[in-house]
Amino acid sequence: MKVTFLGTNGWYNYDNHETSCVLVESKNYNLIFDLGSGIKNLNKIKFKKKQTFIFISHLHLDHVIGIHYLNSISNLGDINILLHKKYNSKFKEIFNKPYTLKYNNYKNKIKIIPFDEKKKPNIPINFTSKKLKHSDPSYGFKFFLDKRIISYCTDTKLCQNLFDLSSGTDLSIIECNQYKKKKNFHLSFEEINENLFKFKTRKIALTHFGPDDFSSVKQRYYKLKKEVDLNKNIKLFITKDFFSLKI
Ligand SMILES: [Zn+2]
Numbered sequence: 421m422k423v424t425f426l427g428t429n430g431w432y433n434y435d436n437h438e439t440s441c442v443l444v445e446s447k448n449y450n451l452i453f454d455l456g457s458g459i460k461n462l463n464k465i466k467f468k469k470k471q472t473f474i475f476i477s478h479l480h481l482d483h484v485i486g487i488h489y490l491n492s493i494s495n496l497g498d499i500n501i502l503l504h505k506k507y508n509s510k511f512k513e514i515f516n517k518p519y520t521l522k523y524n525n526y527k528n529k530i531k532i533i534p535f536d537e538k539k540k541p542n543i544p545i546n547f548t549s550k551k552l553k554h555s556d557p558s559y560g561f562k563f564f565l566d567k568r569i570i571s572y573c574t575d576t577k578l579c580q581n582l583f584d585l586s587s588g589t590d591l592s593i594i595e596c597n598q599y600k601k602k603k604n605f606h607l608s609f610e611e612i613n614e615n616l617f618k619f620k621t622r623k624i625a626l627t628h629f630g631p632d633d634f635s636s637v638k639q640r641y642y643k644l645k646k647e648v649d650l651n652k653n654i655k656l657f658i659t660k661d662f663f664s665l666k667i
Pocket residue numbers: 430431440480482483575628
């Protein structure tokens with residue numbers, strides 16, 4: 421299974437770094453985590469056309485601005501967009517005139533499917549979802565695909581649900597950005613590092629960097645690597661647009 425990071429910035433895109441979007445190519449389906457501006461990078465990579473499931477964490481614009489680009493993406497099959505039922509009506513409101521083309525007028529068939537934590541939608545993808553701690557609720561996911569387990573948790577403070585979703589995964593995709601602040605709804609590299617064991621995963625891919633965060637996280641990572649040998653059982657990746665890995 422191949423995981424490609426198409427947008428690795430939070431907040432806004434700059435210097436050719438787009439906002440949140442990850443492509444997971446499984447045997448039968450393509451999964452996309454969040455619809456940031458990174459979605460347009462699909463036009464720059466090769467991938468097979470398959471039925472597509474897009475999972476939205478929350479409605480902050482760095483995670484949904486890509487609705488405006490969807491019509492320009494070639495090679496997508498039918499699209500199912502999954503999001504928490506709490507956000508269903510608001511999402512349909514912005515995925516419509518006068519903001520952009522209405523979702524049912526796109527060249528690909530787009531279906532919007534709401535879910536909640538208890539009721540699983542009728543789709544061929546096995547997943548669980550939990551609420552994370554963010555300024556507006558963000559939802560994290562854990563997917564069971566092709567005998568692999570992968571989690572996607574973005575826009576959150578440290579919380580038990582983040583650890584629960586990461587636990588037992590082959591790959592945990594986690595947001596990482598600014599330095600630890602008191603009033604913050606995001607995760608710092610130091611907080612992730614201090615709690616590395618609690619994620620109980622094999623690989624962690626860090627994404628959703630803020631302005632200047634990418635290089636500063638990299639510097640902090642290497643500084644730390646020199647000081648303490650990072651746990652050898654966990655591989656840590658600092659992603660950037662077009663970075664991909666196989667799990
Ligand atoms: Zn964000």
